[in-house]
Amino acid sequence: METQPVIVIKDLYKTFGENEVLKGINLSVNKGENLVILGRSGSGKSVTIKCLVGLVKADKGEIKIFDEEVSALNDDDLNNMRVNIGFMFQNGALYDSMSVRQNLKFALKHHTRNLAEPEIESKIMEALENVGLAESIDKMPSELSGGMKKRIALARAIIIKPKIILYDEPTSGLDTITSREISELILSVQEKYKASSIIITHDMACAKTTGNRILILNEGEITAEGSYEELEKSKDEWVHSFFI
Amino acid sequence: MTVYIKNIFEEAGDMTQFTLRFFKELLKPVFQWREFSRQCFAVGYKTLPLITITGFIMGLVLTIQSRPTLLKFGAESWLPSMVSLSLIREIAPVITALICAGKIASGIGAELGSMKVTEQIDAMEVSAVNPYKYLVVTRILATTLMVPLLVIYADFVGIYGGYIGYNIHGNMTLFRYFSDVLEHLEFLDLFPAIIKTFFFGFFIGLIGCYKGFNASNGTASVGIAANEAVVAASLSIFIIDMLAVQLTDLFF
Numbered sequence: 001m002e003t004q005p006v007i008v009i010k011d012l013y014k015t016f017g018e019n020e021v022l023k024g025i026n027l028s029v030n031k032g033e034n035l036v037i038l039g040r041s042g043s044g045k046s047v048t049i050k051c052l053v054g055l056v057k058a059d060k061g062e063i064k065i066f067d068e069e070v071s072a073l074n075d076d077d078l079n080n081m082r083v084n085i086g087f088m089f090q091n092g093a094l095y096d097s098m099s100v101r102q103n104l105k106f107a108l109k110h111h112t113r114n115l116a117e118p119e120i121e122s123k124i125m126e127a128l129e130n131v132g133l134a135e136s137i138d139k140m141p142s143e144l145s146g147g148m149k150k151r152i153a154l155a156r157a158i159i160i161k162p163k164i165i166l167y168d169e170p171t172s173g174l175d176t177i178t179s180r181e182i183s184e185l186i187l188s189v190q191e192k193y194k195a196s197s198i199i200i201t202h203d204m205a206c207a208k209t210t211g212n213r214i215l216i217l218n219e220g221e222i223t224a225e226g227s228y229e230e231l232e233k234s235k236d237e238w239v240h241s242f243f244i
Numbered sequence: 245m246t247v248y249i250k251n252i253f254e255e256a257g258d259m260t261q262f263t264l265r266f267f268k269e270l271l272k273p274v275f276q277w278r279e280f281s282r283q284c285f286a287v288g289y290k291t292l293p294l295i296t297i298t299g300f301i302m303g304l305v306l307t308i309q310s311r312p313t314l315l316k317f318g319a320e321s322w323l324p325s326m327v328s329l330s331l332i333r334e335i336a337p338v339i340t341a342l343i344c345a346g347k348i349a350s351g352i353g354a355e356l357g358s359m360k361v362t363e364q365i366d367a368m369e370v371s372a373v374n375p376y377k378y379l380v381v382t383r384i385l386a387t388t389l390m391v392p393l394l395v396i397y398a399d400f401v402g403i404y405g406g407y408i409g410y411n412i413h414g415n416m417t418l419f420r421y422f423s424d425v426l427e428h429l430e431f432l433d434l435f436p437a438i439i440k441t442f443f444f445g446f447f448i449g450l451i452g453c454y455k456g457f458n459a460s461n462g463t464a465s466v467g468i469a470a471n472e473a474v475v476a477a478s479l480s481i482f483i484i485d486m487l488a489v490q491l492t493d494l495f496f
């Protein structure tokens with residue numbers, strides 16, 4: 001199969017006040033690929049994917065999704081593009097005035113208009129069963145534990161069957177068993193929807209399971225790239241330190 | 245000092261932009277009817293008990309306080325119309341608006357502020373929902389519509405309070421009391437008073453949304469947003485009230 005990149009980032013720079021966060025990021029994600037980004041806390045991982053969807057305006061650089069330059073899009077076109085993207089926030093970002101059901105319904109309804117009520121309901125159930133939380137459907141976010149919020153956020157990101165999914169630490173704060181289940185869910189989403197994803201994580205087991213390719217971000221620059229096995233064998237002490 | 249002045253101008257500029265954006269987004273299609281009606285209901289539901297109590301007490305107290313003075317001039321029969329005129333022209337609009345500033349503007353400021361801080365507004369944006377249209381436009385329209393309705397309600401409750409106050413020493417039926425009030429009521433008493441309440445409502449919604457939407461990061465900023473919203477909204481009510489009086493004076 002010919003691999004064509006769905007996401008291309010070239011020379012991305014971003015500064016917050018005095019703080020130079022991104023210093024020339026280059027990366028690309030091929031169609032159907034899971035790209036894992038590793039990096040220490042504060043290295044700019046979340047900022048990178050926020051630039052990707054236009055939540056943060058980059059200072060300089062090129063971001064192309066499906067061959068379209070994100071910064072050049074007007075509001076309507078940007079929204080048309082976002083319809084194809086699922087975004088899981090690091091802290092969940094569940095709407096706390098809405099129940100779990102309404103959270104998922106909100107994402108779905110604004111994604112595909114004119115869905116029939118039974119269809120919505122069955123999609124919600126399916127998404128919740130995927131993350132093992134079908135019984136929490138009528139709970140409010142404040143009644144959920146941290147890990148449960150995370151899983152609902154994951155369900156909300158994938159319920160729209162997006163072509164691109166951006167996961168910001170999908171397994172942090174979860175026990176090993178649930179983490180493994182989530183990693184497998186990410187894999188199955190990749191296969192089922194032919195989705196291309198970026199997965200930010202600190203969890204090496206998750207990186208190993210889900211990643212086709214791994215990037216390591218260090219202080220706003222990408223310092224290493226390769227498959228899990230390649231990087232694990234790396235002679236570079238700093239790269240190696242991630243795998244201990 | 246210069247920093248302080250610069251901040252004021254910057255804020256005024258931001259706020260003007262925010263307001264212009266409201267009108268721009270208002271005209272774009274897909275109006276969020278459901279969220280709008282939910283907000284209207286919330287505004288009414290949260291403030292109705294408070295407005296009932298304060299409106300009633302205002303009418304009652306004003307009547308009791310004014311009676312001795314009017315009695316001195318032998319003008320006791322003016323009591324119903326005088327009290328209701330003060331209520332309709334000034335007291336009910338301002339008190340209702342201040343209650344809404346305390347209850348609604350702060351509520352909106354805190355709600356949007358916490359949504360901003362916990363990235364819920366960002367989440368909306370990436371789900372291709374325009375958060376400005378969904379959250380801000382609906383809330384501003386809801387307050388603009390509901391505050392005038394609440395003021396009219398407060399007028400009635402206040403006049404009724406006046407009726408009760410009158411009957412502590414006097415003796416008049418409710419029907420006669422109301423017809424006495426209506427008889428002395430003119431278009432010019434009512435019209436400017438109603439018009440200004442739309443502005444009260446608009447600014448209560450606008451300031452609440454502006455402060456919430458611009459909450460910086462961190463939970464502390466949610467409290468600050470709510471607090472600043474109340475202060476700025478209350479202040480704007482007095483300023484609008486003053487301008488309204490001057491304008492009516494000028495034109496009529």
Ligand SMILES: Nc1ncnc2c1ncn2[C@@H]1O[C@H](COP(=O)(O)OP(=O)(O)OP(=O)(O)O)[C@@H](O)[C@H]1O
Pocket residue numbers: 016019021039040041042043044045046047048090
């Ligand atoms: N909105 C913002 N305003 C100012 N600075 C910001 C903002 N967002 C992020 N930063 C800064 O950018 C840097 C990178 O943040 P980012 O959230 O991308 O880190 P991260 O790699 O995701 O870390 P973690 O693994 O802890 O989530 C941090 O130093 C942070 O202070």
Ligand SMILES: [Mg+2]
Pocket residue numbers: 045046047090168
């Ligand atoms: Mg992060």
